[in-house]
Amino acid sequence: MIDLLYCLLGWMVSGLCLLLIARRDPKRFRAHSLPVPTDQRYRGLLFIASLFPGVAIAMTGSVSAVIIWAGGWTVLGWLLALKRPKKESASV
Amino acid sequence: MIELSQARTQRLLAVHGWSGTVLGLFLYVVVLTGTIAVLAHEIGAWSAGGQTLDEPFSVPVDTLIREQVESSNEAWREEIGIFGSVSGNIRIWMHEHATNPESGNTEDYGRLVEINPVSGDVVNDVEGWSGEVFGNNPISALEDFIVELHVNLHLPHPWGLYATGILGFIMLLAAVTGLLIHRHLIREAFLAPRLKGALLTKRDRHVLAGTWSLVFAFVLAFTGAFFSFAISLALPVVAATGFDGDQEAVIETLLGVPVPEDTTAVELANLDEMAATVKGEAYSGVAGYSVSNWGRADARVVVNTYPAEGSMSGKQYSFEGATGHFLGEKALVGTAPSVGGAALALMGPLHFGSFAGLLSKFVWVALGIAMTYVTYTGMQLWVQRRSDEPLWRGFGHWLMIVGIGTPFALTLCAHTFFAALGGGGDAYAWTAWGFVGASAFALLLGVILQKRTVAAENLLIWGLAFLLATLPLTRLLSGGTGWPSAIQNGDLVIVGMDVLMLVSAFFVALWRSSILRKLVTQAGLPIVERSTAT
Numbered sequence: 001m002i003d004l005l006y007c008l009l010g011w012m013v014s015g016l017c018l019l020l021i022a023r024r025d026p027k028r029f030r031a032h033s034l035p036v037p038t039d040q041r042y043r044g045l046l047f048i049a050s051l052f053p054g055v056a057i058a059m060t061g062s063v064s065a066v067i068i069w070a071g072g073w074t075v076l077g078w079l080l081a082l083k084r085p086k087k088e089s090a091s092v
Numbered sequence: 093m094i095e096l097s098q099a100r101t102q103r104l105l106a107v108h109g110w111s112g113t114v115l116g117l118f119l120y121v122v123v124l125t126g127t128i129a130v131l132a133h134e135i136g137a138w139s140a141g142g143q144t145l146d147e148p149f150s151v152p153v154d155t156l157i158r159e160q161v162e163s164s165n166e167a168w169r170e171e172i173g174i175f176g177s178v179s180g181n182i183r184i185w186m187h188e189h190a191t192n193p194e195s196g197n198t199e200d201y202g203r204l205v206e207i208n209p210v211s212g213d214v215v216n217d218v219e220g221w222s223g224e225v226f227g228n229n230p231i232s233a234l235e236d237f238i239v240e241l242h243v244n245l246h247l248p249h250p251w252g253l254y255a256t257g258i259l260g261f262i263m264l265l266a267a268v269t270g271l272l273i274h275r276h277l278i279r280e281a282f283l284a285p286r287l288k289g290a291l292l293t294k295r296d297r298h299v300l301a302g303t304w305s306l307v308f309a310f311v312l313a314f315t316g317a318f319f320s321f322a323i324s325l326a327l328p329v330v331a332a333t334g335f336d337g338d339q340e341a342v343i344e345t346l347l348g349v350p351v352p353e354d355t356t357a358v359e360l361a362n363l364d365e366m367a368a369t370v371k372g373e374a375y376s377g378v379a380g381y382s383v384s385n386w387g388r389a390d391a392r393v394v395v396n397t398y399p400a401e402g403s404m405s406g407k408q409y410s411f412e413g414a415t416g417h418f419l420g421e422k423a424l425v426g427t428a429p430s431v432g433g434a435a436l437a438l439m440g441p442l443h444f445g446s447f448a449g450l451l452s453k454f455v456w457v458a459l460g461i462a463m464t465y466v467t468y469t470g471m472q473l474w475v476q477r478r479s480d481e482p483l484w485r486g487f488g489h490w491l492m493i494v495g496i497g498t499p500f501a502l503t504l505c506a507h508t509f510f511a512a513l514g515g516g517g518d519a520y521a522w523t524a525w526g527f528v529g530a531s532a533f534a535l536l537l538g539v540i541l542q543k544r545t546v547a548a549e550n551l552l553i554w555g556l557a558f559l560l561a562t563l564p565l566t567r568l569l570s571g572g573t574g575w576p577s578a579i580q581n582g583d584l585v586i587v588g589m590d591v592l593m594l595v596s597a598f599f600v601a602l603w604r605s606s607i608l609r610k611l612v613t614q615a616g617l618p619i620v621e622r623s624t625a626t
Contacts, residue, residue, distance in 0.1 A: 001401075002401055002402070003401060003402065003448050003451060004451050007451065021282060022282045025282040025283075027276075027279050027280060027282070027283055028282045028283055028284060031283055031284075031286055032284065032286060060402075061402060062401070062402035063402060063403060063404050064399065064401075064402055064403060064404050064441075064447050064448045064452065065402065065448075067404070067442070067447075067452075068448055068451060068452050068455050070307075071308060071445075071452075071455040071456065071458070071459050072455050072458075074304045074305055074307065074308060074459065074462070075304070075305075075455065075458040075459060075462060077281070077304045078300065078301055078304035078305065078462055080282075081281065081282045081283065081284060081300055081304070082284060082285070082300065083284060084284045084285075084287075085284060
């Protein structure tokens with residue numbers, strides 16, 4: 001049950017960071033002939049922040065929760081990137 | 093990223109593509125069935141119509157087990173494995189090592205008894221060689237069929253393990269070469285598939301899924317290849333070089349507890365008391381027992397536990413059988429903890445994803461879907477790049493037939509399995525014939541509609557959606573447990589599996605149905621755009 005709680009919290013934080021990266025990723029917008037978002041700050045930081053929940057979970061000593069979180073992180077990243085960008089999201 | 097010359101990149105691309113394409117269809121079947129096999133235990137419980145107890149050893153079991161063992165052939169007390177069944181009952185495998193006259197190999201022979209831990213009733217009682225008694229429970233026919241397809245491709249031993257081991261290495265090779273040839277891995281990590289032509293769409297889909305699932309592709313391919321070759325190759329080689337070919341002796345030396353022989357008759361100590369002792373350790377529930385030399389002074393009992401919260405694997409605790417004296421935690425390999433033992437303990441959980449109940453299993457299923465998608469889209473991409481050549485166009489047609497035909501056949505064999513269970517037929521034979529029949533139908537469709545790939549694809553997809561949607565109904569009509577009884581008994585796995593079938597049917601239909609896609613979009617739900625390019 002604690003594993004589930006750790007993972008859900010971790011995926012929420014990681015998912016938000018990955019979503020923010022996806023919404024300002026230049027290659028993503030350029031490839032779809034959409035205006036590239038101007039704000040390119042903090043992309044590196046956001047990527048590191050998306051990994052932070054994994055580190056936090058590791059510090060609790062729950063190995064299984066870290067592995068599950070990591071598996072979920074990769075699936076989340078894939079699913080978020082799979083959705084095509086929209087014109088309106090380019091301004092965010 | 094690693095910078096490679098153009099010539100080297102081209103060579104690696106050829107290795108990546110050819111290795112994935114030549115045996116890609118088999119790899120696809122192994123990865124797809126592996127994804128489903130993650131839920132093997134749940135499929136078993138769903139087939140059984142619920143479980144007597146989620147953890148069969150959570151109630152006192154000593155008297156029940158003792159009654160069965162002490163009324164059995166004395167020779168079979170040499171080795172006794174006690175573990176839970178998919179129905180939530182207790183299975184007792186009392187056996188000795190003997191030479192099978194048919195194979196000429198040393199194998200286990202004995203009696204397998206299944207008892208209800210609550211009522212104490214004997215549910216099943218069979219005698220024979222291990223290979224016969226363990227492939228004989230009709231309720232496990234569907235689960236066994238899927239697992240056997242994943243592990244052995246239904247080829248004879250050891251050829252099936254060699255085949256799946258090689259496929260594991262091919263997946264590993266594809267992952268390594270994929271990492272090396274894809275120069276813009278990070279830059280394109282968020283590149284949604286472009287709908288500007290079939291080639292680009294297929295390339296983007298393959299690369300995106302491959303990028304995100306790369307790390308777990310390494311893990312699953314390596315652990316899968318390890319399991320295949322450890323059993324089929326490493327064990328016979330070690331047995332031949334150091335144990336005169338006796339594989340049982342190798343396993344006993346590696347995993348057993350060395351004890352000086354003492355055949356004096358002594359009653360075995362109470363198993364429930366041993367379980368109570370284990371509760372004082374990092375306890376997470378008893379998963380089973382293994383007892384050697386039951387009823388003798390040199391008896392040893394090993395209590396196996398489930399993984400504790402936060403850990404990846406269960407533990408083993410050793411006891412003196414005659415006195416019940418606690419000997420402490422037992423190393424998985426050998427007599428003392430080792431790096432090899434720790435690595436081996438991680439292999440299973442990392443491959444099967446069963447270390448944290450349904451939570452880890454759902455994540456592993458999602459990873460399996462990603463990897464199945466990578467395998468399939470990789471072959472699609474290879475064919476698309478060569479679509480000018482008739483041979484490759486033909487391969488593309490058959491790729492689709494196998495790609496959709498395999499889940500179609502697996503779903504139909506679940507129907508025939510439930511029908512056989514309800515009708516009293518041979519569940520193993522009906523499950524196999526259901527798969528063979530559906531595969532033959534898909535292949536025939538492929539031949540008849542050879543020039544009309546899209547029509548064949550539509551028929552198979554709608555057929556798959558129909559079979560998935562009607563599977564809960566077939567289960568119910570064949571005497572399966574209904575939802576009200578399942579909920580009342582706390583067998584939520586039955587409801588969960590039925591819902592999973594219905595949801596899967598919805599998504600398969602959504603893939604093809606423009607009307608459904610429109611409704612989903614109107615409801616404001618996200619949807620991945622379908623490429624118009626084929």
